[in-house]
Amino acid sequence: MHLISKIILRAAAAVLLSGSLAGQSVAQEGKPAKELFGGMKLPSRSDAQSFGFYSKGCMAGGVAIPTDGPTWQAMRLSRNRRWGNPQMIALIEQFSRDAVEKAGWPGLLLGDISQPRGGPMLTGHASHQIGLDADIWLTPMPQRKLSYREREDTSAISMLAKNKFLTVDPSIWTPQHARLIMLAASYPQVERVFVNPAIKKKLCDTWTGDRSALGKVRPIYGHDYHFHIRIKCPADAVGCKAQAPVPEGDGCDKSLAWWFTDEPWAKPKPDPNKKPVKPRPVVLSDLPKACAVVLAEPARPEEEATFGTDAVAFSSEQPPSAPVQSIEAIIGDEPAALANVPVPLPRPMR
Incomplete structure (x- = not known):
């Protein structure tokens, strides 16, 4: 009888949870997804997983990288975009150390990674939604700790010449910039490094080291103030959609030459017979169904995260204070074993 009672209680709890999620989904469906995810201040208290594609x-x-480390400083703290999959955060910390030791770079200034629960952002990026993207400024870290206001107001420096089309400014660009980008591309878990076409061309023309990772460096609009690191879906990720592999070769070919023609920069010609349609905002139902659960999950306790200039990272090894049903169980997927990756541990507050 005791066993039957337990089964009944579990079934009732599952029904209540499903009903709660359904009610929340109905209430949230009318809101743009960027408002729902942009309003989250803390990550969900669950195992680390990336759901969907980089831009959906x-x-x-998620875990947060500390605002300050021995070889990095985080910028634009008010955006609350220092969060990522533990593998992304671990890579950034490793990259920052290697940049100093191997590339002669003073330290990294970190741009946006992701929101606490990922998802579409209120402003800016189309990607950065699943915690596997990170922006790194092309401005070197100063040898002093920046103030909060400096992190908000300081502008990154463009690598482009002001009076020449798609040309790197030789008075700003240095061999250290080249070594930094090529170092980022060298990690096996890095899938792509996005840069401005002029920067890609500069690397194609001048890089004399190992060129095996040069094909990962991909030209894209903008990205003359910073570069963008994208890592692969973790090996055991549930529901993470991989991007197609980069083409073979170093990318110093016709695909790069196209950027130096008129076509990429020409304004699209409007169709006089076509009525303008206002774009529909992305809503929660457009995203993977696990994202509704991510929004509904409890946040990590406040004591595990301090926002502002004394923010700390999390350790996923710390057990939650109360049991939380896994996302996989709720959406009916089989639980996936998490990869054994290093996770940043809490830093003492200073």
Whole structure:
């Protein structure tokens, strides 16, 4: 009888949870997804997972990189975009150390990574939604700790010449910039490094080291003030959609030459017979169904995260204070074993 009672209680709890999620989904469906995810201040208290694609998804169990480390400083703290999949955060910390030791770079200034639960952002990026993207400024870190206001107001420096089309400014660009970008591309878990076409051309023309990772460096609009690191879906990720592999070769070919023609920069010609249609905002139902659960999950306790200039990272090894049903169980997927990756541990407050 005791066993039957337990089964009944579990079934009732599952029904209540499903009903709660359904009610929340109905209430949230009319709101743009960027408002729902942009309003989250803390990550979900669950195992780390990236759901969906880089530009259409969300993140569970995100961790934050500290605002300051021995070889990095985070910028634009008010945006609250220092969160990522533990593998992304671990890579950034490793990259920052290697940049100093191997590339002669003073330290990294970190741009946007992701929101606490990923998802579409209120402003800016189309990607950065699943915790596997990170922006790194092309401005070197100063040898002093920047104030909060400096992190908000300081502008990154463009690598482009002001009076020449798609040309790197030789008075700003240095061999250290080249070594930094090529170092970022060298990690096996890095899938792409996005840069301005002029920067890609500069690397094609001048890089004399190992060129095996040069094909990962991809030209894209903008990205003359910073470069963008994208890592692969974690090996055991549930529901993470991989991007197609980069083409073979170093990318110093016709695909790069196209950027130096008129076509990429020509304004699209409007169709006089076509009525303008206002774009529909992305809503929660457009995202993977796990994202509704990510939004509904409890946040990590306040004591595990301090926002502002004394922010700390999390350790996923710390157990939650109360049991939380896994996302996989709720959406009916089989639980996936998490990859054994280093996770940043809490830093003492200073």
